[in-house]
Amino acid sequence: xxxxxxxxxxxGPASGIGRWLFTTNHKDIGTLYLxxxxxxxxxxxxxxxxxxxxxFQPGLQLxxxxxxxxxxxxxxxxxxxxxxxxxxxxxxxxxxxxxxGAPDMALPRMNNWSFWILPFAFSMMLLTLFMEGGxxxxxxxxxxxxxxxxxxxxxxxxxxxxHMMGISSIMGxxxxxxxxxxxxxxxxxxxxLPLFVWTWLITAFLLIAVMPVxxxxxxxxxxDIHFGTSFFDAAGGGDPVLFQHVFWFFGHPEVYIMILPxxxxxxxxxxxxxxxxxxxxxSMVYATASIALLSFIVWAHHMFTVGLPLAxxxxxxxxxxxxxxxxxxxxxxxxxxxxxxxxxxxxPMLFALAFVVLFTIGGFSGLMLAIAPVDFQYHDTYFVVAHxxxxxxxxxxFAIMAAAYYWLPKWCGRYYNETMGKVHFWCSFIGVxxxxxxxxxxxxAGMPRRIPDYAxxxxxxxxIATVGAFIFGFSQLIFLYNVISCxxxxxxxxxxxxxxxHGLEWTLPSPAPYHSFSEPPQVK
Amino acid sequence: xSAADRNKRTxxxxxxGCMTMFGFGFALVPLYDVFCRITGLNGKVDLVAATPSEVxxxxxxxxxxxxxxxxxxxxxxxxxxxTEVKLSPGEMYQTAYLARNLTSxxxxxxxxxxxxxxxxxxxxxxxxxxxxxxxxxxGTEERAMPLVLSVDPALPRHIxxxxxxxxxxxxxxxxxxxxxxxxxxSL
Numbered sequence: 001x002x003x004x005x006x007x008x009x010x011x012g013p014a015s016g017i018g019r020w021l022f023t024t025n026h027k028d029i030g031t032l033y034l035x036x037x038x039x040x041x042x043x044x045x046x047x048x049x050x051x052x053x054x055x056f057q058p059g060l061q062l063x064x065x066x067x068x069x070x071x072x073x074x075x076x077x078x079x080x081x082x083x084x085x086x087x088x089x090x091x092x093x094x095x096x097x098x099x100x101g102a103p104d105m106a107l108p109r110m111n112n113w114s115f116w117i118l119p120f121a122f123s124m125m126l127l128t129l130f131m132e133g134g135x136x137x138x139x140x141x142x143x144x145x146x147x148x149x150x151x152x153x154x155x156x157x158x159x160x161x162x163h164m165m166g167i168s169s170i171m172g173x174x175x176x177x178x179x180x181x182x183x184x185x186x187x188x189x190x191x192x193l194p195l196f197v198w199t200w201l202i203t204a205f206l207l208i209a210v211m212p213v214x215x216x217x218x219x220x221x222x223x224d225i226h227f228g229t230s231f232f233d234a235a236g237g238g239d240p241v242l243f244q245h246v247f248w249f250f251g252h253p254e255v256y257i258m259i260l261p262x263x264x265x266x267x268x269x270x271x272x273x274x275x276x277x278x279x280x281x282x283s284m285v286y287a288t289a290s291i292a293l294l295s296f297i298v299w300a301h302h303m304f305t306v307g308l309p310l311a312x313x314x315x316x317x318x319x320x321x322x323x324x325x326x327x328x329x330x331x332x333x334x335x336x337x338x339x340x341x342x343x344x345x346x347x348p349m350l351f352a353l354a355f356v357v358l359f360t361i362g363g364f365s366g367l368m369l370a371i372a373p374v375d376f377q378y379h380d381t382y383f384v385v386a387h388x389x390x391x392x393x394x395x396x397x398f399a400i401m402a403a404a405y406y407w408l409p410k411w412c413g414r415y416y417n418e419t420m421g422k423v424h425f426w427c428s429f430i431g432v433x434x435x436x437x438x439x440x441x442x443x444x445a446g447m448p449r450r451i452p453d454y455a456x457x458x459x460x461x462x463x464i465a466t467v468g469a470f471i472f473g474f475s476q477l478i479f480l481y482n483v484i485s486c487x488x489x490x491x492x493x494x495x496x497x498x499x500x501x502h503g504l505e506w507t508l509p510s511p512a513p514y515h516s517f518s519e520p521p522q523v524k
Numbered sequence: 525x526s527a528a529d530r531n532k533r534t535x536x537x538x539x540x541g542c543m544t545m546f547g548f549g550f551a552l553v554p555l556y557d558v559f560c561r562i563t564g565l566n567g568k569v570d571l572v573a574a575t576p577s578e579v580x581x582x583x584x585x586x587x588x589x590x591x592x593x594x595x596x597x598x599x600x601x602x603x604x605x606x607t608e609v610k611l612s613p614g615e616m617y618q619t620a621y622l623a624r625n626l627t628s629x630x631x632x633x634x635x636x637x638x639x640x641x642x643x644x645x646x647x648x649x650x651x652x653x654x655x656x657x658x659x660x661x662x663g664t665e666e667r668a669m670p671l672v673l674s675v676d677p678a679l680p681r682h683i684x685x686x687x688x689x690x691x692x693x694x695x696x697x698x699x700x701x702x703x704x705x706x707x708x709x710s711l
């Protein structure tokens with residue numbers, strides 16, 4: 001092994017499948033992560049389209065309720081753990097070493113492990129669909145006792161899959177922290193780090209803090225199901241509400257794990273295309289850190305209706321609303337960065353702008369949900385579905401797409417087709433809004449989430465949402481085609497790629513060489 | 525320090541952090557219970573007899589609702605003798621819950637109380653309650669289980685209705701020898 005590593009060190013990547021199986025190169029592993037997450041995105045997307053097709057009309061047309069529940073559960077789990085999180089880890093793998101001037105990640109061998117666990121975890125989870133009793137059907141939040149006493153037998157496979165994903169995420173996070181803390185180029189002080197690196201550093205600490213709690217809660221489930229304990233079983237002295245407390249102690253920081261790197265990406269892209277420095281760099285760093293800290297004390301806003309005491313409702317309501325302040329700082333900083341900039345609207349910028357606008361809409365519906373008394377009406381309705389899809393799809397997913405378009409010329413040395421990119425953007429933008437905006441209305445009108453059939457009064461908006469979902473879903477094929485044709489025959493890109501680009505990664509040739517920064521660059 | 529040493533130190537610290545958080549996840553189980561017990565949140569009620577208060581506040585009346593729930597798979601009939609009563613704070617009130625073992629087998633049950641709103645929980649004083657001990661019933665046997673309580677006159681004035689809910693759990697020991705012993709000793 002040693003000789004082959006030494007050999008690849010001088011001659012670039014190994015050939016054949018072995019390159020991908022045994023690679024310790026951060027660029028290879030980043031590519032693997034990104035393709036994996038795209039496959040998962042399409043898989044989870046097909047499930048979403050099945051859900052939307054069933055909801056096109058009231059009544060049961062395509063699937064039975066139990067299978068519908070399996071689809072909502074698997075869609076959520078795959079999108080959260082299979083699409084969004086690995087995509088961010090993939091971007092971190094590609095970009096963090098290049099942005100801090102490091103030759104590779106700090107722990108390359110572990111990096112290989114943390115990726116290759118994922119395909120096994122998700123194969124195991126997807127195979128539950130073909131098991132007797134079906135796949136997990138209790139929602140991605142897997143509340144006990146639905147996920148313990150009443151769960152299908154496949155829940156055990158689900159638990160082990162979650163354990164594996166957790167181990168993968170923790171290893172990835174350790175690697176990223178070690179890289180950022182120990183491998184920065186001389187002169188790259190903490191307050192000179194690009195914001196994408198900063199947001200990922202904070203995200204990695206969040207992962208270290210909460211993924212073990214997720215592992216803990218699924219372990220408790222495992223013990224309740226198989227070893228006769230009663231963590232969540234009232235008959236044995238346990239408490240089902242305890243499950244929700246422990247789960248959301250993980251779950252709320254988790255939603256920031258899915259959005260903080262997106263903040264970082266947008267903070268890289270907007271200055272490039274506004275041709276101005278990022279407004280308020282230091283305040284961005286502090287805002288990110290305070291969002292991360294606040295995320296630990298707001299978890300019960302997901303459980304306003306479980307019967308919290310008044311003091312608890314008030315505490316979690318005000319703590320949640322407090323998060324709007326650092327988030328507002330970020331949004332205003334992005335707007336101030338664009339103010340009087342000489343802006344151009346290439347595809348990454350379009351996605352970044354859509355991110356700012358649509359994420360803010362999702363943030364506002366989040367503020368509405370934070371108000372405990374009105375949450376009693378909104379809880380478990382489509383309003384919640386609209387809210388978290390607005391922050392995750394045009395939030396996290398749009399940021400990932402913006403990042404892919406932004407750095408693609410650096411990765412493969414070729415430009416994507418700009419016109420096709422814009423078509424992809426507008427189809428996605430229109431599709432997303434047609435899909436999720438009507439969900440606000442049907443949610444406020446009282447349509448519950450996670451149901452395969454609904455009252456007639458909700459029919460029109462559901463039909464519209466389904467049309468939007470198909471537009472959004474199929475427009476992702478444009479993205480796939482654009483990326484493949486870019487890799488094959490795109491127009492060659494220069495080193496800077498974008499006129500307004502700044503940062504260490506743009507000092508490297510395009511495509512970025514297999515081994516970069518073997519000699520650390522000097523940062524002034 | 526070399527880069528490898530620094531990496532080793534970072535990784536050791538981070539793995540330690542992971543282990544701590546894994547432990548913290550489990551520590552949340554007792555912590556959560558302790559927190560609720562100290563603060564009286566979550567409607568947790570002390571399972572010890574209270575001493576009745578001596579003053580009766582005739583100036584107001586509190587509506588007391590009584591609810592009975594069977595935990596899943598608990599085959600007993602279980603209901604309150606009275607479902608609703610108006611009490612003056614401080615007044616002693618005696619009632620009962622009726623339980624009937626609908627099976628032909630000997631069973632042991634335990635009732636667990638819960639008070640809503642939880643703010644009222646510390647003010648509902650149970651002087652004698654069937655929930656203080658387990659309730660063994662032979663097959664088809666029926667029993668009125670006594671409950672003596674009063675509402676503390678210190679109850680905040682804005683609370684006008686208190687719901688007292690009992691959930692009945694099956695705690696019959698699985699071991700049959702233990703079952704007969706237990707049956708003999710408590711009957």
